[in-house]
Amino acid sequence: SPKRAWWKESNVYQIYPASFKDSNGDGVGDIPGIISKLDYIKNIGVDVVWLCPCYKSPQVDMGYDISDYRDIYEKYGTMSDIDELISGLHKRGLKFVMDLVVNHTSDQHEWFKSAISSKESPYRNFYIWKKPKAGPNGERVPPNNWVSHFGGSAWEYDEKSNEYYLHLFAKEQPDLNWENPKVRAEVHDIIRFWLDRGVDGFRLDAINFISKNLDFPDAPVTIPSAKFQDATIHYANGPRLHEFLRGMGKILREYDAFSVGEMGAFNDPNEVIKVVAEDREELNMIFQFEIVTMDHSSVGKYLPRKWKLSELKRIVNKWETYMYEHHGWNALYLENHDQGRSVSRFASDKPEFRMYAAKMLATFLGLQSGTVFVYEGQELGMANMPKTWGIDKLKDLESINFYNEILESGASEEILQVVMGDLQKKCRDNSRTPMQWDSTAFAGFSTVQPWMDVIDDYKEWNAASQVEDPFSVYYYWRSIFDLRRGYKDIFVYGSFTLVNPADEQILAYARRYEDRLALVITSFSEKESLWTLPEDYTKPGKVLSSNYGDVQILKPVITIRPFEAIVYLLD
Ligand code: TEU
Numbered sequence: 001s002p003k004r005a006w007w008k009e010s011n012v013y014q015i016y017p018a019s020f021k022d023s024n025g026d027g028v029g030d031i032p033g034i035i036s037k038l039d040y041i042k043n044i045g046v047d048v049v050w051l052c053p054c055y056k057s058p059q060v061d062m063g064y065d066i067s068d069y070r071d072i073y074e075k076y077g078t079m080s081d082i083d084e085l086i087s088g089l090h091k092r093g094l095k096f097v098m099d100l101v102v103n104h105t106s107d108q109h110e111w112f113k114s115a116i117s118s119k120e121s122p123y124r125n126f127y128i129w130k131k132p133k134a135g136p137n138g139e140r141v142p143p144n145n146w147v148s149h150f151g152g153s154a155w156e157y158d159e160k161s162n163e164y165y166l167h168l169f170a171k172e173q174p175d176l177n178w179e180n181p182k183v184r185a186e187v188h189d190i191i192r193f194w195l196d197r198g199v200d201g202f203r204l205d206a207i208n209f210i211s212k213n214l215d216f217p218d219a220p221v222t223i224p225s226a227k228f229q230d231a232t233i234h235y236a237n238g239p240r241l242h243e244f245l246r247g248m249g250k251i252l253r254e255y256d257a258f259s260v261g262e263m264g265a266f267n268d269p270n271e272v273i274k275v276v277a278e279d280r281e282e283l284n285m286i287f288q289f290e291i292v293t294m295d296h297s298s299v300g301k302y303l304p305r306k307w308k309l310s311e312l313k314r315i316v317n318k319w320e321t322y323m324y325e326h327h328g329w330n331a332l333y334l335e336n337h338d339q340g341r342s343v344s345r346f347a348s349d350k351p352e353f354r355m356y357a358a359k360m361l362a363t364f365l366g367l368q369s370g371t372v373f374v375y376e377g378q379e380l381g382m383a384n385m386p387k388t389w390g391i392d393k394l395k396d397l398e399s400i401n402f403y404n405e406i407l408e409s410g411a412s413e414e415i416l417q418v419v420m421g422d423l424q425k426k427c428r429d430n431s432r433t434p435m436q437w438d439s440t441a442f443a444g445f446s447t448v449q450p451w452m453d454v455i456d457d458y459k460e461w462n463a464a465s466q467v468e469d470p471f472s473v474y475y476y477w478r479s480i481f482d483l484r485r486g487y488k489d490i491f492v493y494g495s496f497t498l499v500n501p502a503d504e505q506i507l508a509y510a511r512r513y514e515d516r517l518a519l520v521i522t523s524f525s526e527k528e529s530l531w532t533l534p535e536d537y538t539k540p541g542k543v544l545s546s547n548y549g550d551v552q553i554l555k556p557v558i559t560i561r562p563f564e565a566i567v568y569l570l571d
Helices: 031-035 038-044 079-091 110-117 181-196 241-254 269-276 309-325 342-346 354-366 397-408 413-426 428-432 463-468 473-486
Strands: 011-015 048-051 068-072 095-100 155-158 163-166 201-204 258-262 285-287 371-375 495-499 506-513 516-523 529-532 541-546 557-560 565-570
Touching: 031 079, 038 463, 038 473, 068 079, 068 181, 079 095, 095 181, 095 258, 181 241, 201 241, 241 258, 241 269, 269 285, 269 309, 309 495, 309 506, 342 354, 342 413, 354 473, 354 516, 354 565, 371 473, 397 413, 397 428, 413 428, 463 473, 473 541, 506 529, 516 557
Parallel strands: 011 048, 011 371, 048 095, 095 201, 201 258, 258 285
Antiparallel strands: 155 163, 495 506, 506 516, 516 565, 529 557, 541 565
8 A cells, every 4th residue: 555645645725816816806816815715725624725826927828927936926916925825824734835837937037038139148048949940932930840739839930030939838938948957957946945935845837848859850740731730749758857857856855845747648657657656756746637638529629529437437447546556646636727617527517416416526536546636616516607608708818719710710600619619618717717705796706897707606606605504515525525534544545446347327436445445436427327236345334425415225236316426434
């Protein structure tokens, strides 16, 4: 069984500063707003708060474009607000994790401003510059065909030097050149700066993109109609990734800091283990993307794809069993600021199912082996934006760029509707609507019209009413965290066995520690179904948790209701 560690026993709550709580009436969330909600956060039963970027930034990508790593974005507050937040969390026994965005900076960072000013700048080599290539008619074209995550070429032309710089995300987010030891030293200084200030660790943004294939070859053509192609094979998990991670990991270990790396396009556990294995001194755990890309079409994120429950089971089983056997560790999540709301996306937000479905997902996710991450609003069962919302309501550059690209390609009204329908399911704006605190105007998030509209269901779905209601989704999450604490051996450190892999309605798994066994049964279906208990689990058991709030006796055949979740402890 895995070695014990505080970060394995921790549950994490993720905060998106712009949308959490506005304290000064400017329509944008802020740090004093977060400070005013610390008791609410503590009461969910979490141990760690991860705050999305709050640094100085021109906000082209909601703060993932940092212009000063040692200062705070004016609308969010000041350095002393951050200090107060940290001490408020620590006083309550909570830890504080910041977002470290060092694959790229903002183009307004001093380093980049200097780098672009002249080829002789001492900071020129902090970024990645390449000469233009000549197209078929001798015209100037980018150094290769890589597409940026937010559309268009991943290269931006700089007239003055007649060179292009690389940006895997927006053109205002130039990629840092990690080959340059000075860049690594600067990053190490930033890490120490915040750890010395009392921060307990980091979520490392897009961190498996920092070592690129230095030949910068063209990417294979996966979408023939597209001008630029997905090049993750040339920049994700590159040749020096582990070396660079160990450089940071050494410092993180010195402080016993928390670390979770965001690592898209990294689905081979034999490779991931090299980052997270106990003896590797790299990171504690990573976010892999297999579940949250399950519904992406092979020709684009925002085109629909139907998935089967057996696929989800295969993914869960793969990571759960692999990490257990190889002494790695999983980060468990269904939501974050880049994803649609899980209840809408993976279960059902229909009024008759929504509460059960949200609690079912809490059970499904929260009792697996790994560190559990809950994203603000997920603890209330917040849902996706309504179907009536059109493109004019969206704020995310990714959604808007994507929609415009489709529009400019001359797509039919019908196709536009498919795209909009899919954006409603998966786009990043879904998770960025203001937190629903209460039933007053603007959901108690702000006293003025917030930067993004509040979802209309806030009168019914809000924190105030759930904190009053012992049967709420909020208290259900708390009960799941209580189970993780109360039965730590089983739910944190126990082994994982998938039960009935072929069933397309019920997902069930067992957690075992020595001779103690828990059985978790979750329905992903709107229909009732009969579930036959496999032979190994026919011992009598007691109910540890039930999202319908009643007791179903453990018997050979159980009728499982829509989105039901039951947890048994077997004798
Ligand atoms: O996301 C990086 C990432 O690889 C994916 O999540 C994905 O490319 C992105 O969501 C577009 O679909 C991180 C942050 O979580 C995201 O908010 C930032 O926009 C991005 O890095 C750039 O910093």
